Amino acid sequence: MTTRGYTASKDDLQARLRRIEGQVRGIERMVTDDRYCIDVLTQISAVQAALDKVALGLLDGHVRHCVAEGAHEGKSEEMSTELMAAVGRLMRRG
Amino acid sequence: MTTRGYTASKDDLQARLRRIEGQVRGIERMVTDDRYCIDVLTQISAVQAALDKVALGLLDGHVRHCVAEGAHEGKSEEMSTELMAAVGRLMRRG
Amino acid sequence: MTTRGYTASKDDLQARLRRIEGQVRGIERMVTDDRYCIDVLTQISAVQAALDKVALGLLDGHVRHCVAEGAHEGKSEEMSTELMAAVGRLMRRG
Amino acid sequence: MTTRGYTASKDDLQARLRRIEGQVRGIERMVTDDRYCIDVLTQISAVQAALDKVALGLLDGHVRHCVAEGAHEGKSEEMSTELMAAVGRLMRRG
Incomplete structure (x- = not known):
């Protein structure tokens, strides 16, 4: 298994x-209703905020783990x- | 059934x-793998771009339908x- | 003088x-130093936040004044x- | 003079x-008029797009220069x- 910046907090x-995913399904039901x-x-704004948190967490792990490792490997x-x-x-959202 | 700004494009x-929802599930699998x-x-940026499009579409329908109707009702x-x-x-994403 | 959505809060x-404008000049000085x-x-993030406030204020005035007026004129x-x-x-910032 | 990530592209x-700064002054004149x-x-969206470019450029220089240097100093x-x-x-714009 390759160790990633998020491996330690994978769960x-x-x-x-x-x-x-559940929030998006909930939005589908709202439209159906x-x-x-x-x-x-x-609700869409709430999903955006949650995705931003996930993205920042991934980026943080990547900077601390992968970028640091890459520096040692001259990359x-x-x-x-x-x-x-x-x-x-x-920043551009897509 | 209450008519909404998105009713005409509900499908x-x-x-x-x-x-x-499928894209978010796909991201889960990427993390599992x-x-x-x-x-x-x-992939997260792609989901955010797709959500922004949905949000702008909803807002557009709301402005053309609900806000216009509200104006006639003095609201x-x-x-x-x-x-x-x-x-x-x-704009603040959440 | 044409009345705009921001006329009442122009000052x-x-x-x-x-x-x-002063904040941007301040950033120039920081770079010089x-x-x-x-x-x-x-400081750039602070200017972005200030611009967002100005933009939302302008949009608010436009919706309440110009869009409402346009509705009466069938536009x-x-x-x-x-x-x-x-x-x-x-939303796309540009 | 302390060398920064932006030193090479300071001008x-x-x-x-x-x-x-000139664009912001131009927006002031638009309001006056x-x-x-x-x-x-x-015009505000244009200023925000320009500021985002400046910010990404600064961040890029910081990552390549300061963060890399910090890694060598164990920071x-x-x-x-x-x-x-x-x-x-x-990302949160302020």
């Missing part, structure tokens, strides 16, 4: 993702480019 | 949400406050 | 914009399209 | 910041914490 990460648009939007430039591309996507 | 909205952090982050102020709160949450 | 809006990157980034569709384009740009 | 960074809210909002943990706080602020 927590999987639990968060399952919760987010013709719930008010604003209430549906409120700093490559790792920095990869990291910055990920940060750019998160 | 499309539900299909998008099911796809997003110890996939590289950056690859997982890339412009109340609808504007509600709309702006939703826009604020989407 | 406050101009004061905020002048403050933001070779200040630590993270400190410069912290709801056009105003909604314009409003949603502005919200989309703010 | 470019200062030119960008001066342009952004009672320009249409949506046009003012469009990886501290630098990672600082970096992630900056990324969090940029």
Whole structure:
């Protein structure tokens, strides 16, 4: 098994993702039940906030583990480019 | 059945949400399979972009349908406050 | 003078914009003084937050004043399209 | 003079910041001239996009220079914490 930045907190990460999956299913039900648009939007914002938390946690683990390891293997430039591309996507949201 | 801003495009909205749910499940599997952090982050950014599209579509329908209707019922102020709160949450992502 | 959604709070809006201009000039000075990157980034985030507040205030005034007026003039569709384009740009930050 | 991640591109960074300062002043003039809210909002989104570019450039230089240097001085943990706080602020916009 390859050790990743999130390996130590894998269970927590999987639990968060399952919760987010459940929230999205909940939004589907709200639409099926013709719930008010604003209430549906409120739930979408909640999912966005939860995804941001997961993303920041993954990034944190990646910086502390993979980027640090890459530095020892002389791969700093490559790792920095990869990291910055990920940060750019998160800031632009896609 | 109460008519909502998204009623006319309900099937499309539900299909998008099911796809997003599937994407989140896919991210869970990536974590189970110890996939590289950056690859997982890339998928999270994709889900956020898809959610933003759904949110903007909902907001658009709400503005054209519910806010317009509210104006005829003399509820412009109340609808504007509600709309702006939703826009604020989407901009702050949660 | 054309009345805008921000006309009633024009002085406050101009004061905020002048403050933001001053903050940007302050960031220029930090760079001239070779200040630590993270400190410069912290100030940029502060300017972003201030700009978001100004933008939400403008949008709020526009929804309550211009969009409402447009509805009476039968221009709801056009105003909604314009409003949603502005919200989309703010969410994508550009 | 302390060498920073942006030192090599300092002139470019200062030119960008001066342009952004000018853009903000331009927005002030638009408000003074009672320009249409949506046009003012469009310029604010342009300033935010320009600031995001400056921020990503600063972060990139910081990761490649300061974080890499910190790793050699055994300060990886501290630098990672600082970096992630900056990324969090940029994602939350303030």
